[in-house]
Amino acid sequence: MESFKKVISIITPLDKVNVDTDQIVPKQFLKLVQKSGFGKFLFFNWRYDENENKKSDFVLNDSKYDDSKILVAGDNFGCGSSREHAVWALLDYGFSVIIAPSFADIFFSNCFKNGVLPISLNQKIVEKLQQEKDAIEVDLEKQIIKTSSEEIPFEIDSHKKKILLEGLDDIAQTFQYENKISEFEKKSKIPSVL
Amino acid sequence: MGNTLFEKIWESHIVVERQSGPSLIYIDRHLVHEVTSPQAFDGLRMSNRKVRRPDLTIATMDHNVPTNDRSLPILDQTSAIQIQTLEKNCKDFGIKLFDINSPNQGIVHVIGPQLGITLPGSTIVCGDSHTSTHGAFGALALGIGTSDVEHVLASQTLWLEKPKPFEIRVEGKRKNPHAVTAKDIVLSIIKNIGTGGGTGTVVEYCGEGITDLSMEQRMTICNMSIEAGARAGLIAPDEKTFDYLRGREYTPKNYESLVDSWKDNLKTDSDAKFEKHFILHIDDIAPQVSWGTNPGMTCDVTEPIPSPDEFSKGDPNQKKGAEKALDYMALEPGTLIEDIKIDRVFIGSCTNARLEDLIEASKIIKGQKISPNVRAMVVPGSQMVKKQAEELGLDKIFIDANFEWREAGCSMCLGMNPDILSPGERCASTSNRNFEGRQGTGGRTHLVSPVMAAAAAIKGHFVDVRKMDLS
Numbered sequence: 001m002e003s004f005k006k007v008i009s010i011i012t013p014l015d016k017v018n019v020d021t022d023q024i025v026p027k028q029f030l031k032l033v034q035k036s037g038f039g040k041f042l043f044f045n046w047r048y049d050e051n052e053n054k055k056s057d058f059v060l061n062d063s064k065y066d067d068s069k070i071l072v073a074g075d076n077f078g079c080g081s082s083r084e085h086a087v088w089a090l091l092d093y094g095f096s097v098i099i100a101p102s103f104a105d106i107f108f109s110n111c112f113k114n115g116v117l118p119i120s121l122n123q124k125i126v127e128k129l130q131q132e133k134d135a136i137e138v139d140l141e142k143q144i145i146k147t148s149s150e151e152i153p154f155e156i157d158s159h160k161k162k163i164l165l166e167g168l169d170d171i172a173q174t175f176q177y178e179n180k181i182s183e184f185e186k187k188s189k190i191p192s193v194l
Numbered sequence: 195m196g197n198t199l200f201e202k203i204w205e206s207h208i209v210v211e212r213q214s215g216p217s218l219i220y221i222d223r224h225l226v227h228e229v230t231s232p233q234a235f236d237g238l239r240m241s242n243r244k245v246r247r248p249d250l251t252i253a254t255m256d257h258n259v260p261t262n263d264r265s266l267p268i269l270d271q272t273s274a275i276q277i278q279t280l281e282k283n284c285k286d287f288g289i290k291l292f293d294i295n296s297p298n299q300g301i302v303h304v305i306g307p308q309l310g311i312t313l314p315g316s317t318i319v320c321g322d323s324h325t326s327t328h329g330a331f332g333a334l335a336l337g338i339g340t341s342d343v344e345h346v347l348a349s350q351t352l353w354l355e356k357p358k359p360f361e362i363r364v365e366g367k368r369k370n371p372h373a374v375t376a377k378d379i380v381l382s383i384i385k386n387i388g389t390g391g392g393t394g395t396v397v398e399y400c401g402e403g404i405t406d407l408s409m410e411q412r413m414t415i416c417n418m419s420i421e422a423g424a425r426a427g428l429i430a431p432d433e434k435t436f437d438y439l440r441g442r443e444y445t446p447k448n449y450e451s452l453v454d455s456w457k458d459n460l461k462t463d464s465d466a467k468f469e470k471h472f473i474l475h476i477d478d479i480a481p482q483v484s485w486g487t488n489p490g491m492t493c494d495v496t497e498p499i500p501s502p503d504e505f506s507k508g509d510p511n512q513k514k515g516a517e518k519a520l521d522y523m524a525l526e527p528g529t530l531i532e533d534i535k536i537d538r539v540f541i542g543s544c545t546n547a548r549l550e551d552l553i554e555a556s557k558i559i560k561g562q563k564i565s566p567n568v569r570a571m572v573v574p575g576s577q578m579v580k581k582q583a584e585e586l587g588l589d590k591i592f593i594d595a596n597f598e599w600r601e602a603g604c605s606m607c608l609g610m611n612p613d614i615l616s617p618g619e620r621c622a623s624t625s626n627r628n629f630e631g632r633q634g635t636g637g638r639t640h641l642v643s644p645v646m647a648a649a650a651a652i653k654g655h656f657v658d659v660r661k662m663d664l665s
Contacts (some may be wrong), residue, residue, distance in 0.1 A: 016518075017511045018389055018488050022629040027610045031258060031272035033232035033279050035340075045631045050617065074511055076390040079423060079488075080629060081608075082323040083230065084339035105357075105393060105425050106323060106337055113341030157355070159215035170341065171243070174349045177210050177218060181246075181351055184209045189455075190222040191446040192249035193311055194290055 001115045003167035007097050007138045009069035012059060013130040019073055020080035021107060025089045038085055039092030070097040070138065072129050077118075078107025087114045097138050099145075101126050112160050113170060119145070119154045140164060196463020198359040199430050200396040203334040203460075207317050209351055216353040222316035223333075224346050225302045226253035226289065228280040229610070230321030234344035235283040245287040246350045252311060253284050254292040256301045258610040261573050261600035264294060273611065287347070298443070300576020300602040303327040303544040307413065308578055310442030314431040314456045319346055324544045324626065326419040329428035330412035331435055332460045334396070336426050357425040360395035361468040362387075364403030366477040372554060373660040374479055376411035377546060377624070377643035379403065380418040381482035381492045387472055389490040392424030395470060398462060399429050403476045409438040410550040417545045418626055421489040430461045481659055483531045484628045484641040486519035491628070492641070493531065495658045501527035522630055523638050524618075531656050534640070538621040539564070539651040540633070541644055542573030542600075543607035546624035549582050551644040556588045558648035558662060559595045565654030571598040571613070573605040597651070609634045622650040 029041040046058045054061045071090065077100040078086060087110045090098065096116055101123045103111075111118045117140060121129070129136070129147070137146040140161065145152040163170065174181075197205070210218035224247075231253070238245070245251060258273040260266070268274040277294065284291035292298040298305055303324055306312040314332040319325060321343040328335035342352055362383060368374045384391070397419050404412065412429050419427025436453045439445055446452060480494035486505075493500065502520065504527075506513035520527065525534070541547065541555055552572065564570050572592050574580035580602055583589060589599045606613040607625035615621055615637025624647050625632075628639040642650070649659045 015514075017515050020488070020627075020629045022608075022627070022632050026631055026635070027608050028635075030229050030610060031270075031276050033276060034236070035233045045635055050636070076393070076423065079389055080323065080420075080627060082321060082337040082339055084233075084321075084341060087339070102390060102393065104390070104423055106339060110339035110341065113339065157215050159212070159353075169241075170353070171241070171345055171348045174218065174345065174351060174353070177351075180209050180218070181220070181349060184220050185350075188220065188222075189452075190250075190313065190316055191448065191452075192247075193223065193252055193444055194249050 001167045001169065004096065004115050004117055004140055004164040006140065007069050008135055009067065010065070010135050011070045011072045011129060011132055012065045012068040014059060014071055014073040015130060017074035018076045018079055021078055021083050021086040022080055024078070024086035025083060030083060030085055035088050037092065038089035039094070042089040042093040067094070069094055070099065070136065071095045072126060073098065073100045075101045075123070077103050079104040082106045084110045087111055087116055091116055099126060099129060112163055115164060115167065117164060121152065121154060125152060196466040198462045198466045198468060199332065199398055199460060200334060200359050200428060203315055203317065204356060216355045218351050219317060219354050221319050221346050221350055221352060222250060223311060223318040224251040225306055225318065225320035225325070226251060226343070227257055227302050227320070227322065228255045228276045229257040230340050231283065231343055232276065232279045233340050234347055235287065237344040238347060243348045245289060245347045248288040250350060251347070252290045252292070253280060254299055254302050254305060255280055255294055257604045257608065259294055259603040260611050261603050261605050261613060264601055270612065297577050297581070300578065301544045301547070301604055303417065304548060304575035304579065307331065307438070308442065308576060310439050310445030313439070314435060315460050319352065323420045324417050326424070326427050327413050327417040327544055329416040329419065329426050330409060331439070332428055332431035334426055334428065337420060357394055357396045358469040360392060360397045360424065360470040362397050362399050363401040363471070363473045364399060364476055365401050365473060366403055366475045367406065368476050368479070370660055373645060374481055375643040375645060376407055376414040378479060378482045379474065379476055380415045381484065381489065381641065382479050383472070383474055384418065384422045384489045385482070385492040386474065387422055389421060389488050390423045392419060392422035395424050397424045397427040399427060403474070404429055405432065408550060409434055410548040413548065414545055418489065421626060431456055481643060481646050483646065483656055485523065485525060485531070486516060487522055487628055487630050489626065489628060489641060491516065491519055495531050495646070495656060498528045498530050499525050532658065533655065535620070535655045536568060536622050536650050537619045538615060539568055539570035539647050540573070540606045540621055540623040540625065541571070541647050542575070542605050543625035544575065545626045546644050547573060547575030547579065549579050551624065552579070552583045552588050553586070555644040555648040556591045558645055558652065558659070559597070560591050562595055562652050564596045564651040567654050568651050570596070570651040571600055571606070573600040573613070574602050576602045606633050608632060622647045622656065
């Protein structure tokens with residue numbers, strides 16, 4: 001996983017609450033067996049009509065947002081299905097920061113496994129950020145979002161911050177505790193399936 | 195101070211605990227399916243890693259399997275590749291697979307309990323959000339993403355932040371338990387607490403309204419915990435739980451001694467503290483029908499569709515969401531639920547495709563024909579459910595009424611296989627999600643119980659099933 005330090009970009013406002021992972025990547029695109037190439041399916045049913053022409057009223061189809069790396073959305077972002085394809089699609093499309101008042105738990109956890117930073121902020125601050133026209137800076141090290149007019153601090157668990165900053169392989173980290181896992185297995189009473 | 199059931203299971207599975215942040219939790223059961231696992235197995239190969247505990251891991255194919263004749267080849271090449279990939283991965287890594295021809299194939303959350311693989315007090319994960327189903331047995335059962343699937347395959351553990359315990363107490367007795375079902379209870383809960391109401395929590399369902407339920411009904415309740423945003427949902431095990439698992443194909447040999455220890459340990463202490471509480475009184479609840487594009491957008495069958503103002507109670511974002519939902523669903527506020535005509539009926543999914551669900555629905559169907567304007571299908575949750583239903587003659591009842599009687603799989607709950615709605619079609623569905631396009635691009639889903647779906651199939655529109663003879 002690539003390390004995450006700082007992102008400077010304009011924001012893409014997605015003014016919707018309860019955006020579920022079925023909308024982020026519709027199910028017809030879940031049949032691939034690799035992680036790459038999901039960006040073209042991101043918000044597919046909102047981006048394209050039935051003839052696969054771009055819908056002019058959807059924000060991602062406005063070319064001024066083409067290079068945006070920061071998505072600012074409504075409450076409970078990423079609810080529903082656990083599909084990690086949703087995060088792969090956001091990342092492959094170009095988003096590495098998602099800001100919302102709240103996130104669904106599984107989506108939130110999936111972000112950190114892929115070098116995507118989800119930031120939850122107060123509803124009022126999110127609404128204000130959605131209006132921001134200039135580029136903003138998201139600095140993970142300092143836990144600060146800088147806009148043209150202010151600095152907004154954000155919270156992140158220190159373990160998760162380290163994983164992102166150093167681009168750590170989760171499994172390699174866990175293998176450092178191999179002896180603890182073996183110890184647990186010796187005393188565990190749960191029988192094997194077979 | 196005592197502990198909640200969830201806290202007891204959590205404590206007994208800690209491998210590494212830090213001062214702050216996530217703990218490393220041991221996983222007792224890992225269920226794998228074809229859609230969320232290929233990238234995880236690829237990751238293992240790239241790092242030259244093995245599956246640590248193949249003996250705690252099982253796999254099946256459910257999400258994109260066709261539900262028509264199993265002897266025919268799979269026409270969708272991408273689905274076929276995904277299914278073949280799971281076969282190869284299970285072979286290469288030594289994992290027990292219930293493949294498409296196995297009598298034990300089925301939706302992973304239906305077969306786990308049916309085979310006695312799901313156990314009280316255990317930790318269970320699967321790359322699927324409806325893993326919460328297994329909580330009905332007093333297990334801590336979590337849906338996870340593909341990176342975590344890889345992590346569990348490699349280490350049999352997961353780094354998890356400890357969720358907060360949330361008590362949902364269901365009080366009272368339903369007047370007509372055949373018409374007002376577990377599905378109506380859980381939809382009522384979600385309607386009240388909202389789709390984010392359970393975020394960051396593990397729900398424990400308790401009270402007379404829960405202990406009265408059968409195991410299959412309890413699974414319906416726990417299944418939809420995720421629709422309220424909860425990390426998991428669980429119910430303390432009791433004699434019904436222990437009886438259900440006794441003597442199944444993979445029930446452990448030392449089962450009775452396990453039961454003895456579970457009886458002593460697997461309950462919330464009387465002085466335990468929950469961080470959140472909600473009480474639902476069910477004496478007078480009505481059958482529920484969803485009208486919008488998330489499961490919280492639900493009302494009584496007797497009610498008119500609310501206006502965005504009524505629904506949002508002053509929250510401008512919720513109001514916008516409701517306006518968009520009504521537009522997508524092509525519904526007007528004030529329309530009575532019973533006046534909504536339907537095109538399709540789907541009885542299936544990990545929420546409501548177990549034997550009891552099919553028995554209850556068949557009582558409505560028996561001797562009737564579905565409306566000529568409706569296409570209806572039953573997709574049993576597993577091949578075993580299908581076989582048991584056929585032994586009871588339920589297939590004949592459904593087929594005589596012009597239902598399609600299918601092979602097991604997730605089917606039209608998410609429409610990854612050929613079972614989908616056409617744009618604009620309206621469906622009464624026993625599944626769990628009414629998201630835009632969930633059952634097919636442009637399709638319109640109304641979530642209901644199996645008996646409500648069956649009644650709608652006959653009438654061609656929603657109907658209060660309490661008015662029908664269910665004896």
